[in-house]
Each structure stands twice: as C-alpha cells, then as structure tokens.
Amino acid sequence: MDSFARELTIVDIRVFLAHCSRTNQRRDMIDPIILFFLMGVIAGVMRSELRLPSQVYDILSIVLLIAIGLKGGVELAKQNLTELIPAVVAITSLGFLLPLIAYPVLLRIGRFSRADSASIAAHYGSVSVGTFAVAVSFLNAKGIAFEEYMPLFVVLLEMPAIFIGILLAKGVEASTDWGEVCHEIFLGKGVVLLMGGLLIGWVSGSEGIEPLKPLFFDQFKGVLALFLLEMGLVASSHIRILKRYGLFILGFGILMPLMSSLLGILVGVFLNLSLGGVVLVATLSASASYIAVPAAMRISVPEANPTLSLTASLGITFPFNVLAGIPLYLFLSKTIIEYLGGA
Amino acid sequence: MVVYKRKLLTIITESILEQALKRDFEKMGIRGFTIVDARGKGRRGERLGNWDSSTNIRIEIVCTEEVGAMVAKHLYDNYYHHSGMISYLSDVDVLRPDKFTVEKSSS
Numbered sequence: 001m002d003s004f005a006r007e008l009t010i011v012d013i014r015v016f017l018a019h020c021s022r023t024n025q026r027r028d029m030i031d032p033i034i035l036f037f038l039m040g041v042i043a044g045v046m047r048s049e050l051r052l053p054s055q056v057y058d059i060l061s062i063v064l065l066i067a068i069g070l071k072g073g074v075e076l077a078k079q080n081l082t083e084l085i086p087a088v089v090a091i092t093s094l095g096f097l098l099p100l101i102a103y104p105v106l107l108r109i110g111r112f113s114r115a116d117s118a119s120i121a122a123h124y125g126s127v128s129v130g131t132f133a134v135a136v137s138f139l140n141a142k143g144i145a146f147e148e149y150m151p152l153f154v155v156l157l158e159m160p161a162i163f164i165g166i167l168l169a170k171g172v173e174a175s176t177d178w179g180e181v182c183h184e185i186f187l188g189k190g191v192v193l194l195m196g197g198l199l200i201g202w203v204s205g206s207e208g209i210e211p212l213k214p215l216f217f218d219q220f221k222g223v224l225a226l227f228l229l230e231m232g233l234v235a236s237s238h239i240r241i242l243k244r245y246g247l248f249i250l251g252f253g254i255l256m257p258l259m260s261s262l263l264g265i266l267v268g269v270f271l272n273l274s275l276g277g278v279v280l281v282a283t284l285s286a287s288a289s290y291i292a293v294p295a296a297m298r299i300s301v302p303e304a305n306p307t308l309s310l311t312a313s314l315g316i317t318f319p320f321n322v323l324a325g326i327p328l329y330l331f332l333s334k335t336i337i338e339y340l341g342g343a
Numbered sequence: 344m345v346v347y348k349r350k351l352l353t354i355i356t357e358s359i360l361e362q363a364l365k366r367d368f369e370k371m372g373i374r375g376f377t378i379v380d381a382r383g384k385g386r387r388g389e390r391l392g393n394w395d396s397s398t399n400i401r402i403e404i405v406c407t408e409e410v411g412a413m414v415a416k417h418l419y420d421n422y423y424h425h426s427g428m429i430s431y432l433s434d435v436d437v438l439r440p441d442k443f444t445v446e447k448s449s450s
Contacts, residue, residue, distance in 0.1 A: 051391070054394060298357065
C-alpha cells in the first residue's frame with residue numbers, strides 16, 4: 001500500500017512538473033492579455049450576459065491613453081527635437097499615403113460607394129491605440145527595446161487620414177464645415193488625452209511623474225487586460241454580423257494591414273529605428289482606427305455606413321493584429337532588416 | 344390644480360449627434376431639454392451602449408405644438424436620412440406653461 005502511495009505521489013509530481021513546463025512554454029507563446037481578448041470574443045459570440053458598463057470602458061481607455069502619453073512625453077523630453085523632424089515628416093506622410101492607397105481598392109475592387117470607400121480608407125490610414133498598447137506589451141515581454149517616444153507617432157498618425165477621408169468623400173469644393181472637422185480631429189478624446197499626457201510627461205520628467213506610477217504604469221497590464229476583455233466583447237458583436245458584408249471586406253481587413261505594415265517597416269528602417277521601433281511603426285500602420293475616425297466620419301460624412309467600416313476595423317483587423325499580426329510584423333521586420341543589412 | 348396642455352418631443356438617436364443637436368436647439372431658441380443615455384435595437388442593429396460608437400441618447404423637450412412640429416421637421420430634413428433616429432410627440436400636462444416657450448430673440 002505504501003509503495004503504491006509513493007508511486008502515486010511520484011506520478012503526481014511528474015504530471016505536475018510536466019504541466020508546469022507546458023504552462024511555462026505556453027507563457028512564452030501567448031500573453032495572458034490576449035487570452036482576455038479571446039475571453040471577451042468567446043463570451044460575446046456565445047451571447048453571455050457579461051457586459052462592462054460604458055463608464056468602465058471610458059475609465060480604462062482614459063488610463064491607457066494617459067499612461068501611453070506620459071511615458072512618451074518623459075522620453076520626448078530627453079530627445080533633441082530637431083533630430084526628430086525627419087521622423088515627424090515621414091510618419092505624417094505615411095498617414096496621408098495609407099488612405100490614398102486603400103481608397104481606389106475599396107472603390108474599384110470592393111465596389112463600395114464613394115462615401116463608404118473614403119470612410120473605410122480613413123479608418124485604415126489612422127491608428128488604434130489599443131493595438132499599439134498590445135504591441136508595446138508584446139515587445140516588453142520579449143525583451144525587445146524600442147524608441148520610448150513612439151507615442152508621438154501615434155498622435156501624428158491619428159489625424160492625417162481623417163482629412164484625406166473627408167476630402168475623398170466630399171472633394172474640396174463641397175460645403176464641408178472645416179472648423180467643425182478640425183474641432184473633431186484635434187479635440188477628440190483620444191488626441192486630447194494622448195497629447196495632454198505627452199505634454200504633462202514632457203514638462204514633469206521621470207521624477208515628476210514618479211508618484212503617478214502606481215496607477216498609470218504598475219497597473220498598466222491589468223488595465224490593458226480589462227480593456228481587451230471589453231474590446232473582445234465589442235469585436236464579437238461585429239464578428240457576428242461579418243457575413244452580411246461578404247468576402248471582400250474579410251480579405252481587405254487582413255491584406256490591407258499586411259501591406260500597410262510593409263510600408264511601415266520600410267519607413268521605420270529608413271528612419272534607422274531599432275527593431276522594436278520598426279515593429280511599432282509597422283503595427284501602427286497596420287492598425288485601423290475605431291474611435292477617432294468613426295466619430296469624425298459620422299459628423300462629416302454621415303452618408304457612409306458606420307457599421308461597415310467598424311465591422312472591418314473591429315471585427316477583422318483588430319483581432320487579426322492582436323492575435324497574429326504583431327508577431328508576424330516582428331518576423332517581417334527582422335527579415336527585412338537582415339536582408340537590407342546584408343545587401 | 345390647474346394644468347396646461349403642452350407637447351413632449353422625444354428623440355432617440357446616436358450619441359455622436361449630441362453636440363450638433365444641442366447647437367441646433369440653441370439656434371431654434373429652445374430653452375431646456377433633458378438628455379439620458381440609452382440603448383436598444385432597431386433597423387440598424389443593436390446598440391449595446393457599452394462603448395463610444397454604440398451609445399444612444401434619448402432627448403426630451405417639453406414645448407408648444409408649433410415648436411415641436413418645427414423641431415421634428417428640422418430633424419427629418421437634416422438627420423433622418425443618414426442617422427439612426429426616431430422622434431415622437433405626445434401630450435403632457437404641465438404646471439407652468441410659460442417655462443416651455445422658445446426664446447424671443449431667435450426664430
């Protein structure tokens with residue numbers, strides 16, 4: 001009996017150790033925050049009762065945006081700003097270029113209306129801060145360094161696509177109220193919080209923001225996990241209606257970010273960024289907006305169908321980037337940097 | 344207690360239109376209104392109210408019949424075509440009829 005018990009214990013320990021090593025391997029492979037996203041998607045698709053109050057979503061996104069801004073601002077203060085001018089110009093140009101590439105594809109091949117093509121193009125030219133946060137967390141977990149002032153690029157890439165989108169939809173001669181458009185673009189929640197965070201971080205420096213660390217930096221991962229849970233729930237409601245819009249939008253939602261990421265990588269390499277920096281520019285290019293652009297398009301291009309563009313950006317591109325895109329952009333960045341370095 | 348007949352105009356629409364509508368009301372001289380967050384379902388799908396792009400609002404304006412008709416027509420002409428919006432008028436009894444008039448300076 002004794003020997004049997006001992007044998008059982010040994011077997012138990014072996015099973016336990018095997019389990020541990022499996023979990024360790026798994027920890028290398030998948031970040032738990034991604035699992036939170038999947039939990040949200042699955043709960044939503046299965047029509048669970050789970051629902052985060054909109055105020056909770058608001059506070060989570062506020063903490064994320066300020067945290068990202070603060071960190072970027074502190075690092076920006078250490079930079080020589082004139083040295084950043086080429087990067088600012090290149091990144092802003094990328095923001096103008098991406099919607100111009102997407103638009104003819106949507107119009108000619110996708111056969112969407114002018115308004116819908118312009119609106120979707122604007123979504124894909126702009127950025128998703130949520131995707132950026134996941135990429136930062138991914139790089140941190142892998143121990144890959146990046147230029148910490150990257151949040152500046154988030155702000156720069158957020159805005160140009162909105163102008164292009166409205167111009168594509170309405171033309172220059174139309175009666176667009178540009179005052180209102182500018183208000184929408186520069187005073188949208190995302191831009192105000194990111195810019196505000198950047199400026200506060202820049203003015204305060206790393207010692208100044210030290211007392212804010214417990215909320216904005218130590219809790220970052222937890223806040224991001226809850227944010228992704230909510231994003232999973234929101235994405236699921238768009239995944240459920242995917243089939244309404246056909247295969248073209250599914251293909252576009254995956255191929256467009258891939259193409260954009262390649263352009264992003266080239267810009268990153270051209271700017272001589274570190275590997276992590278190149279991956280972040282690739283991720284930013286590949287990501288599609290779901291906050292700033294939808295709001296601006298609702299106001300300025302009301303004839304565009306908001307469900308169509310949000311289904312593409314939230315139902316397809318956001319999950320694609322979070323689950324597969326970011327690791328893929330790391331692989332592509334590495335390959336291209338090695339190739340160009342070797343050439 | 345004496346009560347007076349007025350109209351209640353109720354508007355249910357996308358919360359993104361809140362600022363634009365408030366500006367319109369101001370121009371039309373409407374003195375007061377109430378806005379609450381809402382969620383629900385309609386022809387354009389379900390509005391879960393859980394994040395920015397999925398939030399609705401319900402606006403209530405107590406006014407005279409003429410003002411109610413004027414606002415409803417303005418909404419119909421400017422928003423009904425492209426936005427998720429419904430509005431309806433109903434009868435209400437109020438105690439202070441002078442409170443529910445439009446400001447003289449405008450319209």
